[in-house]
Amino acid sequence: QVQLVESGGGLVQAGGSLRLSCAASGRTFSCYVMGWFRQAPGKEREFVAAISASGSSTKYADSVKGRFTISRDNAQNTVYLQMNSLKPEDTAVYYCAAGPWSLTVVPGEYRYWGQGTQVTVSS
Secondary structure, three states, X not given: OOOEEEEOOEEEEOOOOXXXXXXXXXXXXXXXXXXXXXXXXXXXXXXXXXXXXOOOXXXXXXXXXXXXEEEEEOXXXXXXXXXXXXXXXXXXXXXXXEOOOOOOOOHHHOOEEOOOEEEEEEO
């Protein structure tokens, strides 16, 4: 069982930056692919980024490539999402997820989810 707790969301102006953190419980954190997803009001949950268990491989949605960076610290059981050059269309609840064995963009393939953290980007 893995429990995930996100933090770091907030209100920021367009062009600004935020860093999200996701703290995981459990001794198996380093075995899991970790992902970030987001969901805006009235829209489906969408993939943002994923990182392999070792941290050596990453995958990004085209909409965030070059602006967002996913990283992890297995010693601290934490995964991060550095978000730069934020746009109003990045406004959403951001979720951390864990579980699959590959860098998948499919939400259903992630076993564990956090409660989400709100990111609001004003224009």
